[in-house]
Amino acid sequence: MKEVDIELFVNGKSYRLRVSTGLSLLEVIRDQLGLTGTKEGCAAGDCGTCTVIIDGEAVNSCMILAFQADGRHITTVEGLAEDGRLHPLQESFIKHGAVQCGYCTPGMLMSAKALLDKNPDPDRRTIREAMAGNLCRCTGYYQIIEAVEDAARTMVATRATAAAGAEASTAKAGEGR
Ligand code: FES
Numbered sequence: 301m302k303e304v305d306i307e308l309f310v311n312g313k314s315y316r317l318r319v320s321t322g323l324s325l326l327e328v329i330r331d332q333l334g335l336t337g338t339k340e341g342c343a344a345g346d347c348g349t350c351t352v353i354i355d356g357e358a359v360n361s362c363m364i365l366a367f368q369a370d371g372r373h374i375t376t377v378e379g380l381a382e383d384g385r386l387h388p389l390q391e392s393f394i395k396h397g398a399v400q401c402g403y404c405t406p407g408m409l410m411s412a413k414a415l416l417d418k419n420p421d422p423d424r425r426t427i428r429e430a431m432a433g434n435l436c437r438c439t440g441y442y443q444i445i446e447a448v449e450d451a452a453r454t455m456v457a458t459r460a461t462a463a464a465g466a467e468a469s470t471a472k473a474g475e476g477r
């Protein structure tokens with residue numbers, strides 16, 4: 301099979317790779333980049349376990365060829381934690397018991413992150429719709445939806461606190477003038 305050179309930006313890092321044109325992005329992420337957090341379930345676009353975020357959109361990485369992602373910015377589950385701290389979604393999944401066998405979890409987290417990045421305060425129906433392509437055989441979904449709702453609340457509150465803190469600092473700096 302033909303091979304091509306591509307560059308992927310994964311979790312903020314650039315990777316220059318030679319890939320076979322027949323390989324899916326999922327295969328390259330797992331086998332060439334060694335980022336095995338992204339799971340393969342059906343390899344046919346039906347289960348969502350392979351979900352990653354490409355330029356802001358949740359995408360089934362088994363359904364896109366790696367060379368089609370050339371030059372794109374990709375986030376995998378390994379890119380969620382920052383400075384050694386779990387993402388609020390990860391914290392919330394643990395808190396709400398939304399992880400059982402865990403196989404669906406990376407895909408669930410990435411679909412939820414793509415949603416909250418676009419819509420920080422979604423209602424339950426919107427969350428259900430955004431997660432509809434992600435299958436879970438263990439949890440019955442209730443805890444997952446609850447975890448996403450709770451993470452959204454936490455993230456909105458954290459942002460509000462940070463904004464209030466920044467405003468207070470600006471006001472204080474202004475007093476000294
Ligand atoms: S492994 Fe990609 S959708 Fe199932």
Ligand code: FES
Pocket residue numbers: 398399400401402403404405435436437438439
């Ligand atoms: S936790 Fe097992 S498939 Fe979802």
